[in-house]
Amino acid sequence: MPQTNKSRSTSASGSSTGPDRGEEREEEREEAEPGPKVQVQEAGDGGGENTGDPEIIKSPSDPKQYRYIELTNGLRVMLISDFTGPASSGDDESEEEEELGEEEEEEEDSGEGTEEESEEDEDDKDSDFEDDEDGGKRKKGPSEKQSAAALCVGIGSFSDPNDLPGLAHFLEHMVFMGSEKYPSENGFDAFLKKHGGSDNASTDCERTVFQFDVQRKKFREALDRWAQFFICPLMIRDAIDREVEAVDSEYQLAKPSDSHRKEMLFGSLAKPGHPMGKFCWGNAQTLKTEPRKKRINVYKRLRSFWKRHYSAHYMTLAVQSKEKLDTLEEWVKEIFSGVPNNAQPKPDFSELLDPFDTPAFNKLYRVVPVRKVHALTITWSLPPQEKHYRVKPLHYISWLIGHEGTGSILSILRRKCWAMALFGGNSETGFDQNSTYSIFSISITLTDQGFQNFYQVAHLVFQYLKMMQSLGPQQRIYEEIQKIEANEFHYQEQTDPIEYVEDICENMQLFPKEHFLTGDQLMFQYSPEVISAALSLLTPDRSNLLLLSPDHEGHCPLREKWFGTHYSVEDIQQEWRERWNGDFEQSSDLHLPVENKFIATDFSLKLSDCPDTELPVRVTANDRGCLWYKKDNKFNIPKAYIRFHLISPVIQQSARNLVLFDLLVNILGHNLAEPAYEADVAQLDYKLSVGEHGLVIKVKGFNHKLPLLFHLILDHLADFSACQDVFNMFSEQLKKAYFNILIRPEKLGKDVRLLVLEHGRWSMVEKYQALADGGLTVEQLMEFSRTFKTQLYAEGLVQGNFTSQESIQFLQYVTDKLQFSKLPAEVPVLFRVVELPLKQHVCKVKALNKGDPNSEVTVYYQVHTHTDAHGGALL
Numbered sequence: 001m002p003q004t005n006k007s008r009s010t011s012a013s014g015s016s017t018g019p020d021r022g023e024e025r026e027e028e029r030e031e032a033e034p035g036p037k038v039q040v041q042e043a044g045d046g047g048g049e050n051t052g053d054p055e056i057i058k059s060p061s062d063p064k065q066y067r068y069i070e071l072t073n074g075l076r077v078m079l080i081s082d083f084t085g086p087a088s089s090g091d092d093e094s095e096e097e098e099e100l101g102e103e104e105e106e107e108e109d110s111g112e113g114t115e116e117e118s119e120e121d122e123d124d125k126d127s128d129f130e131d132d133e134d135g136g137k138r139k140k141g142p143s144e145k146q147s148a149a150a151l152c153v154g155i156g157s158f159s160d161p162n163d164l165p166g167l168a169h170f171l172e173h174m175v176f177m178g179s180e181k182y183p184s185e186n187g188f189d190a191f192l193k194k195h196g197g198s199d200n201a202s203t204d205c206e207r208t209v210f211q212f213d214v215q216r217k218k219f220r221e222a223l224d225r226w227a228q229f230f231i232c233p234l235m236i237r238d239a240i241d242r243e244v245e246a247v248d249s250e251y252q253l254a255k256p257s258d259s260h261r262k263e264m265l266f267g268s269l270a271k272p273g274h275p276m277g278k279f280c281w282g283n284a285q286t287l288k289t290e291p292r293k294k295r296i297n298v299y300k301r302l303r304s305f306w307k308r309h310y311s312a313h314y315m316t317l318a319v320q321s322k323e324k325l326d327t328l329e330e331w332v333k334e335i336f337s338g339v340p341n342n343a344q345p346k347p348d349f350s351e352l353l354d355p356f357d358t359p360a361f362n363k364l365y366r367v368v369p370v371r372k373v374h375a376l377t378i379t380w381s382l383p384p385q386e387k388h389y390r391v392k393p394l395h396y397i398s399w400l401i402g403h404e405g406t407g408s409i410l411s412i413l414r415r416k417c418w419a420m421a422l423f424g425g426n427s428e429t430g431f432d433q434n435s436t437y438s439i440f441s442i443s444i445t446l447t448d449q450g451f452q453n454f455y456q457v458a459h460l461v462f463q464y465l466k467m468m469q470s471l472g473p474q475q476r477i478y479e480e481i482q483k484i485e486a487n488e489f490h491y492q493e494q495t496d497p498i499e500y501v502e503d504i505c506e507n508m509q510l511f512p513k514e515h516f517l518t519g520d521q522l523m524f525q526y527s528p529e530v531i532s533a534a535l536s537l538l539t540p541d542r543s544n545l546l547l548l549s550p551d552h553e554g555h556c557p558l559r560e561k562w563f564g565t566h567y568s569v570e571d572i573q574q575e576w577r578e579r580w581n582g583d584f585e586q587s588s589d590l591h592l593p594v595e596n597k598f599i600a601t602d603f604s605l606k607l608s609d610c611p612d613t614e615l616p617v618r619v620t621a622n623d624r625g626c627l628w629y630k631k632d633n634k635f636n637i638p639k640a641y642i643r644f645h646l647i648s649p650v651i652q653q654s655a656r657n658l659v660l661f662d663l664l665v666n667i668l669g670h671n672l673a674e675p676a677y678e679a680d681v682a683q684l685d686y687k688l689s690v691g692e693h694g695l696v697i698k699v700k701g702f703n704h705k706l707p708l709l710f711h712l713i714l715d716h717l718a719d720f721s722a723c724q725d726v727f728n729m730f731s732e733q734l735k736k737a738y739f740n741i742l743i744r745p746e747k748l749g750k751d752v753r754l755l756v757l758e759h760g761r762w763s764m765v766e767k768y769q770a771l772a773d774g775g776l777t778v779e780q781l782m783e784f785s786r787t788f789k790t791q792l793y794a795e796g797l798v799q800g801n802f803t804s805q806e807s808i809q810f811l812q813y814v815t816d817k818l819q820f821s822k823l824p825a826e827v828p829v830l831f832r833v834v835e836l837p838l839k840q841h842v843c844k845v846k847a848l849n850k851g852d853p854n855s856e857v858t859v860y861y862q863v864h865t866h867t868d869a870h871g872g873a874l875l
Contacts, residue, residue, distance in 0.1 A: 001680075002395070002402035002425050050083050050324045055514045059492050061637065067325045068513050071333060073341045074313030078504055078516060079328040080320035082497075146197075147219035147321035148497035149226065150211035152505040154314040156204045156430060157280030159347050164291065164301060166282015169203040170247055171305055172210070176201075177239045179228030185236060188225050197222065198498070203280065205430030206349070207509060213498040219321050224335050230310060231338045237299050241288065248284040254563075256852045258369045261565040262377070262546065263431050265367065268560060269544070274355040274436070279562050312339040314346050316508035318501040350435040356381035360569070361544050368556050368566040369548040370851070371743070372736040374446035376454050377546040378461055380538050385426070385438040386510060390524040393534040394440055398425030399481055400468060400592065401442055401461075404677040407591035409464050410444075411674055417725045418450030418457055420733055428520070440538060447729045451549055455576050458545060462580055463587045465538050471592065473528040473535070480596060482523050487600055487702060488683045489521060491637045540580035545572065598682035598709070600702035603638040606631075609803040616797060619804045620811060623822040625794030627811040632800045640703040640800030642710055642810060646818075647694035647793040647827045650784070655762040655770045659734070660784040662767075665690050666730050667722045667781075672713060679709040686713060693827050694792070703801040710810060714817045720785050727778040731771060738768040743849035745856040752845050753858060757833050792820040793827065836862050 052065035065081040157168045178185045192199055197214030210229075214222040254260045270276035279286060291298050317336065319328055361381070369375070385394055401424035404410045413419035424442040426432045432439040442461055444450075450457055504516060511519030556566040571577075608631050610619070616630035632640075651661050669688050676686060684701035686709055695717075699710050741747045742764055751764045770776070794814045798807035847855075 001404060001421075001423060002398035050081055050326075052081070052325060053513075056516060057514055058517050059489055061491050062494075062517075064320070065325055066517070067329065068516070069329060069332070071312070071337050071339075073337055073339055074311075075336055075339055076316045076508055077332050077336070078316075078318040078508060079325050079332065080318065080501070080504070081325045081328060082320060082322045083324050146213045146497050147216045147222075147319075147323075148211065148213035148501045149223060149317065149319040150209060150498070150501035150505040151230065151315055151317045152509055153208045153210075153310055154206065154316075154346055154509055155309040156206045156208050157278060158205050158275035158349055158434070159305075159309060160275070160278050160280065161301070161305075162278075163294065163296060164298070165279035165286040166247065167287070167301065167305055168208060168309075169280060169282050170243065170287055171302055171310075172201050172203050172208055173243045173246055174235045174239070174302055175229045175233040175306065175310070177236045177243065178234040179225075180232040180234060181228045182225050183234060185234075185239060188222075188229075191218075191222065191225060195222070199226075200498075205275070205280070205434045207430060207506060209502055209506060211498050211502045211505075213496075216322055219323075220331055220335075223319070223331060227335045227339070230315070230336075231340070233306065235299070235302055235306070240299060240302075244284055244288045247282050247287060251281045251283040252853055254281065256370045256849070256854070258371055258373070258548065261370070261560070261563045262367070262548075264563045265365070265560045265565050265567060266379070266544075266546070267431075269358065269360050270355040271358055274352055275349060276355050276436075281562070283562075307340075307342065308344065309347070310340075311344065312336075312341040313343075315339065316505045318504040318508070320497045320501050348435070350384070352436045353383065354381070355437055356544070362541060362572070364545045364547065364570050364572050366552045366556055366568045366570070367546060367548045368552045369550065370849070371740045372550050373548060373740070374448065374451035374551075375443060375548040376446055376450075376457055377441055377443040377548075378458060379439060379441040379544045379546065380542055381544075382438045382440055382534060382537050384433070384435055385534065386433060386435075388527075388530050388534075389511065389515075389519050391527045391530045392523050393527075393531040394426045394438065395523070396473070396478055396481065396531055397440070397468070397535055397538070399681075400477070401425070401464065403593050403681075404673055405593050406674060407589065407593065409460055409590070412460060412587070412589050413444070413450065413457060414670065414673065416450075417447055417729045418453060419444050419446055420729070421445040440534075448732055449729070451547075451551070454547055455573065458540075459576070459579070459584075460587065460590075462540050463584070464590050465535075466584070467586050467590055468592075469532075469535055469538075470586075473526075473531040474592060475526055475528075476595075477592065478523070478526045478531075480599070484596070484599055484682050485521070485523065487603075489518075491603075491639065491702075493635075493637075540577075593678075596678045596682055598679040598684055598705045600638070600682070600704040602704040603702070605636055605638060606703075606801055606803050606806075608633065609805055616799065620808050624792070624815050624820065625796065625811055627796040627798065627808055629797075629802075629804050629807045630799040631802075631804070638702055638704065638801050639700065640706055640798065640802050641700040642698070642706065642796070642798050644697045644794055644796040644810070644814060645691060645694050646697070646814075647691075647795065647823070648788050648791065649693075649823065649825070649827050650787050651693060652760060652762075655766040656776070657784065658762055659767050659770050659776065660781055661695075661788070662690055662734055663722075663727070663730055663776075663781055664720065664785055664788065665695060666734065667726060668717060668720060670726065670730065671716050671720070675716075676709060676712055679705070679712070684709045688713070695788075700800075707810075711813060714814060718789075718817045720782075722778055722781055724778050727781060731776065735768065735771050738764055738771065742768065743847075743852070745845075745847045745849075745852065745854055748848065749845055749856045749858055752843060753860060756843065757836075757860075759832065759834060789818055789820055791823050792818065793823050794818075833862070835864075 050065050051067075053067045056066045056068060058064070058066060063082070065083065067079040067081075069077050069079065071077065155168065157166070160167050176188060178187060182188065184190070189199065191197075192212060192214055195215045195218040197212060197218075199210070199212035201208070201210040210226075212222065212226055264279075267276045267278075287298060290296075317332070319332060321328060323331075382394075401409065402422060404422075410419060410422040413422070422442065422444045424440075426439055426441075432441075444457060444461075446454065446457065503520070507516050507519055515522075552566070552568070556568040558567050558569065559565065560567065610629075610631070612631065612633050616628040618626055619629045620627050651657055665688050672686075672688075679686070679701075682701075682705065684699065684706060686697070686699045689696040689698070697710075697713055699706060699713070701709075742751075747764075754761055755763045794811060796811050796814070798810060
């Protein structure tokens with residue numbers, strides 16, 4: 001699939017790269033945003049009492065008001081008023097409720113699936129084996145009470161001095177060590193915790209971002225406390241060693257990440273003197289040990305770095321709250337006018353072009369990964385593309401490269417059983433795009449067979465690129481992308497305020513005022529010249545090939561300095577170099593995608609056919625299933641959500657059955673990948689999940705074409721099939737998936753804890769052994785599939801822009817298509833937990849990854865339930 005653009009909706013997930021302060025915030029991302037044909041409106045349409053800036057373009061479905069101001073010190077500010085939203089008249093929640101708001105919902109112990117954990121970016125994950133259904137620990141959902149602010153300083157690790165690697169990241173930590181006005185070292189974090197808030201920060205190549213959220217009634221006070229870090233931070237000398245340890249801890253946590261390891265290795269290929277070669281993370285060695293040897297005064301250098309680079313005219317600020325714009329403007333002027341302006345020019349690296357125009361780049365690098373995965377990444381370094389944000393040439397190219405329909409690269413690779421997933425494009429992080437270059441990369445998760453034929457895999461990629469270059473940019477496809485994204489942008493959902501302001505303060509560093517909200521989302525202008533210029537550079541002789549495989553263990557004598565990645569470098573084989581330098585043939589199986597039939601065209605809102613309810617109600621039930629329904633009468637958007645749980649008693653009968661079920665679900669996803677891909681890119685999302693007692697099917701998006709996608713999934717489940725090659729491929733990948741979970745201390749610890757607590761649970765080790773013993777066959781899988789579909793209970797939920805009668809038809813389609821019988825007995829929803837004896841227990845688990853220095857400690861408290869006099873449950 002295409003590498004996702006930055007977005008403020010909540011469909012697909014990914015996460016930002018680069019060192020963060022504190023716990024990394026998982027960001028929800030989805031594919032690129034809509035084009036100029038979308039009907040947009042000015043931000044100043046809220047009436048005289050709360051008038052926004054008429055030049056700022058926003059979505060018609062966005063109720064917020066916006067105003068841009070610039071303070072006398074040069075600080076640029078976006079004010080965002082959510083005053084028109086619910087509860088805008090004030091928050092009367094109690095202080096106790098506020099404090100409860102700080103808690104994050106933890107994943108249910110019984111909800112751990114079997115899919116592979118995803119890595120920090122999509123390049124490193126096997127897409128067919130995704131993370132747990134809820135991705136582990138979940139963030140708070142968008143809270144109508146929360147207010148948020150984010151500030152972007154236009155400097156980052158590129159500005160690190162050569163003798164103090166990681167200083168920018170270290171400073172990001174140190175500015176939070178109290179201020180002259182609020183000297184308590186941890187006072188701000190304590191304040192946020194008390195009032196249901198959170199904060200975070202991250203350092204990228206050329207930007208550093210700080211953000212926080214808090215309950216609305218404490219927002220002004222929180223703003224004042226937070227602003228003091230940029231006005232008069234104490235940066236307590238005594239806290240230096242403690243914060244060095246915090247920075248070093250982040251570095252240690254990042255070391256087992258294959259995505260970070262690839263980045264550091266890739267950065268080391270830059271020309272000498274280019275800042276991409278710097279060690280941006282920093283650790284105890286670079287910030288404490290080495291400076292002491294060299295008699296460097298780190299505290300003095302921190303102060304100097306802050307004074308030089310934390311200047312108001314480098315900064316952009318975004319604040320959002322349920323206050324009127326005039327109120328927010330008054331607060332910001334009063335609180336942030338004290339941020340100093342040193343009047344010095346902002347650091348500029350734009351003259352350091354072509355950092356990877358070196359003999360070391362166009363080579364084959366073999367790398368030993370941490371995880372058991374084969375992956376080929378083909379990378380090009382292009383001139384900076386940020387100036388072409390109106391055209392977004394790399395997004396157009398990635399849309400086609402990452403396509404998964406008939407005639408695509410991945411379609412052919414899957415048919416050959418050579419690849420599991422493909423991601424292409426530019427992530428828009430500082431590593432992928434900055435003022436000196438833009439990266440375009442294609443990362444392919446390979447099977448064992450694909451690994452053995454990786455040169456042929458690369459050749460297929462180059463054939464597709466050559467076809468694109470010979471055909472040239474296609475206006476039909478460009479406008480189709482615009483149309484798809486225009487629909488999504490027009491009806492975009494509101495995002496968690498802290499994520500929203502983070503995006504906007506960064507956009508303010510990149511785009512003109514009118515495009516602060518749209519510059520990273522809209523495709524404004526079709527320009528075949530701009531697209532062709534980028535496309536013409538994606539040639540074999542300009543590419544870098546990076547091949548990850550555990551099979552490289554013991555054959556890679558070189559070692560990257562900071563993350564210890566073992567690798568080797570060699571010339572691309574002469575046979576392939578000569579073929580690619582010549583006029584090589586194009587595959588007749590490759591072609592551009594046809595017109596997309598899943599694009600919604602009917603956005604009418606349906607009339608209710610039953611009384612409105614606050615919660616979903618059960619509208620039909622029989623001995624084979626039931627359906628719950630809730631009409632959307634609040635947001636009034638032409639979208640819907642459908643969820644079905646197909647419950648079966650056979651799944652938990654043995655570890656073997658659990659493995660067969662994993663194989664069934666993942667091969668079903670594989671079978672759907674090509675026919676359902678057009679629906680996916682048309683913003684109709686679907687997910688197949690391994691539940692503890694059944695298959696979970698979820699689809700959401702514009703309701704117009706949603707039934708087509710739901711029927712497609714059920715049709716493939718009813719006619720499920722698997723050939724021997726596909727079975728072998730997924731057995732191989734699933735074994736790696738289990739292993740990759742087991743080498744993570746937090747996952748191994750949880751698996752053992754649940755095994756102790758829950759009778760009837762099969763451990764990940766047992767599942768791994770059941771698969772590794774080699775006794776499973778494709779015939780057993782087909783028999784399991786038939787058994788699974790023989791007796792089921794289908795529980796469904798439909799919410800959104802459907803009537804109740806239309807919703808009932810989804811359950812009817814499930815029962816008619818699968819033709820299953822009723823269950824002989826009710827399947828339990830949850831496992832029962834063992835009652836622990838009343839004493840302390842300690843369970844020590846030895847980690848399986850000897851190279852991972854990280855540990856995991858879980859403290860489990862078992863609280864009994866008691867019954868009151870009226871039969872109610874009490875804790």
